[in-house]
Amino acid sequence: QVQLVESGGGSVLSGDSLRLSCTASERTFGTIGWFRQAPGKAREFVGAFTWIGTGQYYADSVKGRFIISRDNTKNTAYLQMNSLKVDDTALYYCALKTKDGTAERDYRDARSYGIWGQGTQVTVSS
Numbered sequence: 001q002v003q004l005v006e007s008g009g010g011s012v013l014s015g016d017s018l019r020l021s022c023t024a025s026e027r028t029f030g031t032i033g034w035f036r037q038a039p040g041k042a043r044e045f046v047g048a049f050t051w052i053g054t055g056q057y058y059a060d061s062v063k064g065r066f067i068i069s070r071d072n073t074k075n076t077a078y079l080q081m082n083s084l085k086v087d088d089t090a091l092y093y094c095a096l097k098t099k100d101g102t103a104e105r106d107y108r109d110a111r112s113y114g115i116w117g118q119g120t121q122v123t124v125s126s
Helices: 104-108
Strands: 004-007 010-013 016-025 032-037 044-049 057-058 066-071 075-079 089-097 112-118 120-123
Touching: 016 032, 016 089, 016 120, 032 066, 032 075, 044 066, 044 075, 044 104, 057 066, 057 104, 057 120, 075 089
Parallel strands: 010 120
Antiparallel strands: 004 016, 016 075, 032 044, 032 089, 044 057, 066 075, 089 112, 089 120
């Protein structure tokens, strides 16, 4: 089955930018979602980008700062994170949506995603 590998995490200062990558082991046709989990908190939705880009969804907490894109020729999705805040500190995961459902709530629900990467750490300090 397809495997996902995230990269690009690191430690930055508040206000800096980072770009995370999510590379699939083979061509994928589904929606790629990004989630994050901070210590002691539940995993939360960050954003999602459909195969042909007809649907993009973002959490309110990152809207206007984060941008998801994908290069299907490289089997890679990206999460461009700008104006980072301390509250953005978390382990970031990308995931492939494997369950049916095209309502917006389906894209935001982690249970819709059946294949996950191992995560990449993002630490933002003030």
